[in-house]
Amino acid sequence: MRLFGYARVSTSQQSLDIQIKALKIAGVRKNRIFTDKTTGGSGGDRQGLELLKVKVEKDDVVIVTKLDRLGRDTADMITLIKEFDSLGVAIRFLDDGISTEGTMGKMVVTILSAVAEAERTRILERTNEGRIEAKAKGVKFGRKRSINRDRVINLNAQGVGATAISQQLKIGRSTVYKILGEA
Template identity: 75%
Template sequence: MRLFGYARVSTSQQSLDIQIKALREVGVEKNRIFADKASGSHVNRDGLSLLRVKVEHGDVILVKKLDRLGRDTADMISLIKEFDNLGVAIRFLDDGISTEGAMGKMVVTILSAVAQAERQRYLSELMKGV
């Protein structure tokens, strides 16, 4: 089993440092951390694409928070299924959950739906302020 890490921030002005530090602290080697500076709603992210190519059956991907992998429920479920089909698990450090096992997959699906609802509420509030 090899550990990989994935980090993402939404804009180029934001820093990946906190996420990368957390991944390094749990044992992910620097050369196995993949990162993007792009909105989670973008399906085509270079770091995520490269991670997809590098992982193999039995590997584990560590992500600091659920919403760093993807904010859209459909995208999140698709990514989880894709990695699961490869035999690759995903663990979310801050949330203390993993896609390992049926219960973990269910929790991730529920939490990703909540994250999407929160994002829609936030965007709705922003639009009211305009």
């Protein structure tokens, strides 16, 4: 039995260090830890996971820190569990203290992945509700405007054309048209 590890973060700005450290403490050798920096929900390329599937053999164990680090959603989690199971490979989740070893383990993982997916959905709903409420209160989202819109409008009112405005202010002509259209 060999131990393998899998770690994933959602963005390239996040760090894998905590997950990798936990995998090493669990006994996984550094050269058997596979990683991805991509969102679980995007359907993005997960080369680390694909390479892991190629490397494991019957009776190996894949260790992952948390359920949501492996599968995108319940269906994806079940598919991955079945795929690893067909290879004779078990999956252990450190933080959740569960494993796919045995029938009960597979059932528990399936139920917990459904709960995790429901929790993610609730978090998104609450975030969106908060965003809607903030917009209603006048909170502006996005980066601050860097173009002096009044200057664009004043130059146009003075008879300066869009091409000349874009050259003078070093902005795109389409930006000039957009500002004038909004005015």
